[in-house]
Amino acid sequence: MSVQSPKKQEAAILARQATASWNWANSLRAREAIAGYFFILPTLLSFLVFFLIPTISGLGMSLFDWDFFSDPDYVGLENFIELSQDKLFLTTLKNTALFAIFATAGNVGLGMFIAIGINSIKWGWLRAYLRTAYFIPFVISTVVVALMFGFLLQESTGVVNYYLSRLGIHRIPWLSSSAWAFRSIVLIDVWKHIGFFTLIFLAGLQAIPSELYEAALVDGAGRRVRLTRITIPLLTPSLFFSLIIALIGAFQVFESMYVLTNGGPGDATRTVVMYLFREAFGSFNMGYAASMAVLLFFIILTLTVTQVRLGDRWVFYR
Amino acid sequence: MTSVALSYRNSAFQDKLRRNWSAYLANIVLALPLVLGSLIMFLPLVWAVSFSFGQPHEFFTLPPPVIPSSFRLDNYHGVFERVDFLRFFLNSVFVTACVTIAQLITCSMGGYAFARLRFPGKRIIFILFLASMMVPQHVTLIPVFIIIRGMGLYNNLGALIVPYATSVFGTFLLKQFFETIPDELEDASKIDGAGFLQIYWRIMLPLAGPPLATLAILTFNSSWNNFFWPLIFINSADKMTLPLGMIYLRGQDGVTNSGVLMAAIVLNLIPVLVFFLIFQRRLVEGVTLSGLKGA
Numbered sequence: 342m343s344v345q346s347p348k349k350q351e352a353a354i355l356a357r358q359a360t361a362s363w364n365w366a367n368s369l370r371a372r373e374a375i376a377g378y379f380f381i382l383p384t385l386l387s388f389l390v391f392f393l394i395p396t397i398s399g400l401g402m403s404l405f406d407w408d409f410f411s412d413p414d415y416v417g418l419e420n421f422i423e424l425s426q427d428k429l430f431l432t433t434l435k436n437t438a439l440f441a442i443f444a445t446a447g448n449v450g451l452g453m454f455i456a457i458g459i460n461s462i463k464w465g466w467l468r469a470y471l472r473t474a475y476f477i478p479f480v481i482s483t484v485v486v487a488l489m490f491g492f493l494l495q496e497s498t499g500v501v502n503y504y505l506s507r508l509g510i511h512r513i514p515w516l517s518s519s520a521w522a523f524r525s526i527v528l529i530d531v532w533k534h535i536g537f538f539t540l541i542f543l544a545g546l547q548a549i550p551s552e553l554y555e556a557a558l559v560d561g562a563g564r565r566v567r568l569t570r571i572t573i574p575l576l577t578p579s580l581f582f583s584l585i586i587a588l589i590g591a592f593q594v595f596e597s598m599y600v601l602t603n604g605g606p607g608d609a610t611r612t613v614v615m616y617l618f619r620e621a622f623g624s625f626n627m628g629y630a631a632s633m634a635v636l637l638f639f640i641i642l643t644l645t646v647t648q649v650r651l652g653d654r655w656v657f658y659r
Numbered sequence: 660m661t662s663v664a665l666s667y668r669n670s671a672f673q674d675k676l677r678r679n680w681s682a683y684l685a686n687i688v689l690a691l692p693l694v695l696g697s698l699i700m701f702l703p704l705v706w707a708v709s710f711s712f713g714q715p716h717e718f719f720t721l722p723p724p725v726i727p728s729s730f731r732l733d734n735y736h737g738v739f740e741r742v743d744f745l746r747f748f749l750n751s752v753f754v755t756a757c758v759t760i761a762q763l764i765t766c767s768m769g770g771y772a773f774a775r776l777r778f779p780g781k782r783i784i785f786i787l788f789l790a791s792m793m794v795p796q797h798v799t800l801i802p803v804f805i806i807i808r809g810m811g812l813y814n815n816l817g818a819l820i821v822p823y824a825t826s827v828f829g830t831f832l833l834k835q836f837f838e839t840i841p842d843e844l845e846d847a848s849k850i851d852g853a854g855f856l857q858i859y860w861r862i863m864l865p866l867a868g869p870p871l872a873t874l875a876i877l878t879f880n881s882s883w884n885n886f887f888w889p890l891i892f893i894n895s896a897d898k899m900t901l902p903l904g905m906i907y908l909r910g911q912d913g914v915t916n917s918g919v920l921m922a923a924i925v926l927n928l929i930p931v932l933v934f935f936l937i938f939q940r941r942l943v944e945g946v947t948l949s950g951l952k953g954a
Contacts, residue, residue: 377778
């Protein structure tokens with residue numbers, strides 16, 4: 342070992358340390374990256390196998406004519422042209438859109454007013470009871486809900502019509518007339534989901550600082566002014582979120598119709614997803630069904646993007 | 660002088676009393692329609708229970724009995740005679756348990772990586788994940804059907820588990836939580852030479868109780884009620900879960916709109932309502948916290 346001046350020695354030690362720490366940091370970073378990929382592996386695999394590949398092939402499939410058993414034929418946009426002339430598809434699209442409008446209005450509109458009502462009740466126990474009561478149907482499966490209402494809403498022997506007749510209301514053909522079957526489906530949907538939207542609005546209400554109300558009281562603002570100038574503006578973010586969620590869900594509606602009316606009477610309650618389901622797994626028109634799914638996706642996407650754009654104008658952010 | 664003060668105090672008292680009374684009255688006026696509305700939420704359930712005990716001839720008697728004339732269990736026997744209801748129930752339990760446990764593991768792993776680890780491509784992968792939440796499942800339906808068949812999972816409970824073994828929503832939920840954990844906790848154990856797996860298992864997971872519980876309850880609920888997937892992938896009665904089993908039961912002789920169907924509905928409601936009563940607080944919390952999946 343050669344004798345070095347203390348200064349040189351010090352420099353060498355520092356250099357060695359620097360290299361070592363660089364190596365150490367480098368290997369740590371590599372280890373961290375490997376660990377990162379390891380931890381996301383299950384999610385990533387599932388994403389690839391059950392989302393990315395299916396989405397791409399689903400988009401591609403809409404350009405083919407394919408009956409599942411023989412080779413697919415490339416037909417370009419023909420499926421979409423056919424859809425635009427398919428009377429049944431247009432009917433299901435109309436039904437779905439109308440359902441979306443009414444169910445969203447019912448769920449979000451009523452949900453908001455119920456939440457405002459519950460929130461302004463002074464007794465805690467009553468608030469807790471009401472919140473629970475409205476939320477219970479949310480945990481019950483749609484199939485069970487639909488079967489239950491199918492029983493209660495029978496025209497001649499149903500319990501609902503019996504009590505309505507006691508009130509002097511004539512028997513309502515809840516499920517047997519086209520117009521009423523559609524309304525019944527909307528009402529059942531509101532029954533099941535209203536508690537969810539009530540909860541969203543209740544959370545929004547609790548986020549409003551009470552100082553605002555106190556200040557308004559000092560200024561002598563009455564109930565109505567407080568409602569229209571404080572509560573409703575500050576609820577707009579919840580309203581915005583609810584509208585988006587409700588519309589996305591409503592455009593994919595399937596189960597309650599499938600169980601309760603099977604699309605009938607006629608095609609009065611047939612939705613896009615029901616038609617899609619029948620084409621895919623009943624008639625094995627895979628390409629045609631895929632084109633419906635793609636169209637539905639673009640409708641939902643357009644609606645959501647439009648809502649987000651319009652949202653800037655009316656949603657009040659603090 | 661004293662009389663003025665007294666009358667002043669008196670009128671203030673009366674004022675307060677009046678205000679109290681009017682507040683009381685306003686409360687009642689407000690509560691009444693809400694309470695009536697809440698009865699509409701309960702009434703169908705009460706009727707389902709009462710009809711599940713009813714005898715066939717009672718369905719045509721008017722008025723329909725709200726409290727059944729007898730608590731005979733014929734309809735319940737009818738359910739078990741016609742279908743293997745216990746099998747449906749056990750299938751549901753099995754599928755839901757597997758899906759829930761799998762999601763707790765995979766989502767917490769993914770959430771930990773996205774929140775605390777640095778690796779190339781992290782941002783873009785996460786954005787892609789989030790984008791996937793926007794695409795309705797019907798777009799992927801047919802290709803996924805083919806993939807599941809290719810895996811040999813057609814008419815197999817695996818078809819109801821494997822595609823749901825992880826979720827973007829859950830990963831996102833856990834990521835948000837893990838981001839709130841202070842760095843010092845992790846740094847201390849890094850200095851002690853702990854690996855990432857140890858940090859995840861020893862430090863992160865034990866802290867993640869609340870978000871994991873939220874995820875478990877939401878997953879449990881949506882898996883338990885899943886109908887569309889079994890409808891597509893399951894075609895033999897011994898593989899059915901409860902929602903599909905209900906449709907199968909309805910197709911049996913003399914079941915449509917009968918007391919037997921109501922009995923099966925009540926059997927469905929019992930576990931769900933018990934679940935609800937036990938986990939209500941967390942369920943409500945989870946729903947309001949996270950917006951939600953699948954509404």
